[in-house]
Amino acid sequence: xxxxxxxxxxxxxxxxxxxxxxxxxxxxxxxxxxxxxxxxxxxxxxxxxxxxxxxxxxxxxxxxxxxxxxxxxxxxxxxxxxxxxxxxxxxxxxxxxxxxxxxxxxxxxxxxxxxxxxxxxxxxxxxxxxxxxxxxxxxxxxxxxxxxxxxxxxxxxxxxxxxxxxxxxxxxxxxxxxxxxxxxxxxxxxxxxxxxxxxxxxxxxxxxxxxxxxxxxxxxxxxxxxxxxxxxxxxxxxxxxxxxxxxxxxxxxxxxxxxxxxxxxxxxxxxxxxxxxxxxxxxxxxxxxxxxxxxxxxxxxxxxxxxxxx
Numbered sequence: 001x002x003x004x005x006x007x008x009x010x011x012x013x014x015x016x017x018x019x020x021x022x023x024x025x026x027x028x029x030x031x032x033x034x035x036x037x038x039x040x041x042x043x044x045x046x047x048x049x050x051x052x053x054x055x056x057x058x059x060x061x062x063x064x065x066x067x068x069x070x071x072x073x074x075x076x077x078x079x080x081x082x083x084x085x086x087x088x089x090x091x092x093x094x095x096x097x098x099x100x101x102x103x104x105x106x107x108x109x110x111x112x113x114x115x116x117x118x119x120x121x122x123x124x125x126x127x128x129x130x131x132x133x134x135x136x137x138x139x140x141x142x143x144x145x146x147x148x149x150x151x152x153x154x155x156x157x158x159x160x161x162x163x164x165x166x167x168x169x170x171x172x173x174x175x176x177x178x179x180x181x182x183x184x185x186x187x188x189x190x191x192x193x194x195x196x197x198x199x200x201x202x203x204x205x206x207x208x209x210x211x212x213x214x215x216x217x218x219x220x221x222x223x224x225x226x227x228x229x230x231x232x233x234x235x236x237x238x239x240x241x242x243x244x245x246x247x248x249x250x251x252x253x254x255x256x257x258x259x260x261x262x263x264x265x266x267x268x269x270x271x272x273x274x275x276x277x278x279x280x281x282x283x284x285x286x287x288x289x290x291x292x293x294x295x296x297x298x299x300x301x302x303x304x305x306x307x308x309x310x
Contacts, residue, residue, distance in 0.1 A: 002027065004064045006092065007292025008055070009107060010035050010073040012125060012207050015051045019064060020292040029288070030058045037076030037103075039083050044075075048084070052091040068098040070291040072107025078310070100294065100306060104287070105130055105143075111290035112255055112283045114300045119245040120283070121238055124258035125210035127153035129241035131249050134301075136308025141244040146206040152237030154210030154260055160230045161185060161216045162197065180224035184215035217263040228266060235270025242275060253279040 004019040004027060012034045019028040032055050035048035059066070069088050076084070085096040102110075105128055109120045115134040122128050127150050128143025146155045165182045169175055175182040186192040188211060189200045201209055219227035242254040254275060261268050261282065272280050294302060 001065045003067050005068045005292050006066050007288045008071040009288040016288040017055050018288040018292040024293045024297040037073045039080050056091045066092050068295040069094050070100045070294045072102050072104040074104045076103045107287050110302050111285040111287040115305045118253040118255050121241050121256045122258050123260035125154045125207050126150040131245050136305050141241050152234040154213035155206040157234050158209050158212035178226050181219040181227045184219040188212050188215040220264050231264050231266050232270050235267040239271045239274040255281045255283040257283045
């Protein structure tokens with residue numbers, strides 16, 4: 001039986017896992033349903049348990065003995081650490097003293113930068129920017145949720161688009177001036193009646209709302225001026241996150257992760273134009289592999305930094 005270390009990267013729509021051996025080499029990987037760290041919510045609690053059970057079922061326990069777990073998870077906070085560790089212990093039989101549980105954006109920073117090296121923007125359903133210094137000082141900008149912020153994120157793009165088409169309807173009596181955008185949104189929603197839209201938005205969560213950003217991108221690709229304007233605004237908002245961190249911490253390489261930049265080229269073009277002269281990077285490090293390797297090999301000293309953050 002091979003002793004292995006489990007790395008987990010759990011997001012709202014999908015969970016990714018990697019096993020590495022004692023030398024840090026990958027030996028297995030897989031994917032499961034998503035979850036969040038909002039385990040105080042019974043539905044989210046059940047989602048996390050289901051995701052962990054699915055991962056446990058995929059791992060051949062006759063072949064691999066899990067000796068440590070490192071988990072990065074969206075929505076995680078220190079207040080739920082004990083409960084999450086208890087779930088991991090139940091699912092995988094690992095002692096809680098051999099677990100590291102952190103927020104997924106911290107894991108993403110760790111996977112892409114050395115301590116203090118850069119500024120990281122994560123732009124998916126939500127948006128947030130962070131800097132983690134070598135002494136464990138954590139600085140965040142944005143990321144306060146769909147009702148307050150998440151500017152430039154998928155949910156923000158979707159809500160801006162809905163606002164634009166309904167303001168047009170209110171002022172002109174039709175969607176004619178934004179027809180491409182309206183049709184793209186309604187296609188994603190599955191209906192064009194206000195009741196359809198209301199049900200989709202108010203009966204869903206930010207992840208579901210964020211899926212409408214795909215419709216905005218499709219309209220922009222077809223040349224819709226309003227959709228293009230919204231995506232430019234999104235690029236500007238994401239660049240503003242870097243500007244805020246730069247004002248507080250100083251200049252660093254600016255790294256971007258998340259699906260929003262893949263929606264349409266104009267978003268990244270806008271970011272680069274606003275941050276001209278700065279080191280702007282599209283990042284793609286494997287967060288689940290970095291998690292698995294953390295308790296095996298740690299050349300950049302991240303374990304010490306994470307301990308200082310705890």
